[in-house]
Amino acid sequence: MPMMLLKNFVHFVIDCWILAPSLNFHRKQSLIMKNIFTTIILVTVSLITTSAQGLSSLPGLLSVQGNASIAVKPTTTTINLNIESKSATYPGAVKQMIERVDQLTKDLKKLGFEDKDIVTSNFNVEQSRVYVRNMWKDSGFVARQSLVVSFPQDKSKLLEVLNAATRSTAKPSINLSFGLDATKMESVKSELVKLAVADAKSNAEIIAEASGYKITGIKEIQYGDSRQTPQPMFESRAAATMLKSAEVEMSNFEASDLRYNESISIVYLIQKL
Numbered sequence: 001m002p003m004m005l006l007k008n009f010v011h012f013v014i015d016c017w018i019l020a021p022s023l024n025f026h027r028k029q030s031l032i033m034k035n036i037f038t039t040i041i042l043v044t045v046s047l048i049t050t051s052a053q054g055l056s057s058l059p060g061l062l063s064v065q066g067n068a069s070i071a072v073k074p075t076t077t078t079i080n081l082n083i084e085s086k087s088a089t090y091p092g093a094v095k096q097m098i099e100r101v102d103q104l105t106k107d108l109k110k111l112g113f114e115d116k117d118i119v120t121s122n123f124n125v126e127q128s129r130v131y132v133r134n135m136w137k138d139s140g141f142v143a144r145q146s147l148v149v150s151f152p153q154d155k156s157k158l159l160e161v162l163n164a165a166t167r168s169t170a171k172p173s174i175n176l177s178f179g180l181d182a183t184k185m186e187s188v189k190s191e192l193v194k195l196a197v198a199d200a201k202s203n204a205e206i207i208a209e210a211s212g213y214k215i216t217g218i219k220e221i222q223y224g225d226s227r228q229t230p231q232p233m234f235e236s237r238a239a240a241t242m243l244k245s246a247e248v249e250m251s252n253f254e255a256s257d258l259r260y261n262e263s264i265s266i267v268y269l270i271q272k273l
Helices: 002-022 027-056 090-109 155-167 182-210
Strands: 060-072 076-087 119-132 135-152 173-179 213-222 241-243 258-272
Touching: 060 182, 060 213, 076 090, 076 119, 076 155, 090 119, 090 135, 090 155, 155 173, 182 213, 182 258
Parallel strands: none
Antiparallel strands: 060 258, 076 135, 076 173, 119 135, 173 241, 213 258
16 A cells, blocks of 8 residues: 555646646746655655565474474283173173183182282173064173283283183273373474474475575474364374183284374574575
8 A cells, every 4th residue: 555655646646747847937936846746756756666675584494393203112901901891781791701800810810910910991782683584683781891901011021811711700891002101102293393493404404495485583483283172193103902712822922113293384584695
């Protein structure tokens, strides 16, 4: 808007300068008017030039996303041991499940686990139904319970638990997963943030230089979701396996690395070189 007003004013001054000789002034007065109008024109042009230079010096914006990914060895192991018993009656299903859970608990205690180390994560009893000849029919009851044990990552301990579970008369199904302890997780998070910021800065410098700009500062940093939805998840592609009970002795089992990812968006201030 200021630029438009200045341009309109310039046109007005030029018109006056052209019309000045035809005005009913004495020749001396006409010359004075021309000098005044000429001065106004020069001042106006100077103002326009200064304003244009000021606009061109305003910083631009460059939005860049930095990414980071880290693969680390797991530090914790979690084993879910699932018991499922079926019976024609409700009490029968519960009784069989409890007997198998008690047996499994005894087997785990032989490995050094205490009651506080063995956690019940699920307990469920429901009616079982089967679909036969286009009809749903009752087929008794199903009782389920899961026991969970967690311990620091140790290959020999892991194999010991797996072998004990597969030999147990409780015959549990087994779900295995790996993770990181709290201290290691915090360390990984911090490292991911540093790497993501460094990646964003490197990309911004390359883009700015190639475009004839230089980075002069940072306007905004976006870490996570500004709408307060869950923070970016540290995605864990942990090795997981489901083992059915079997008379088998396991002698080797390697845990896969865990991979964690992070992204950070940074808006940089840039200026023409």
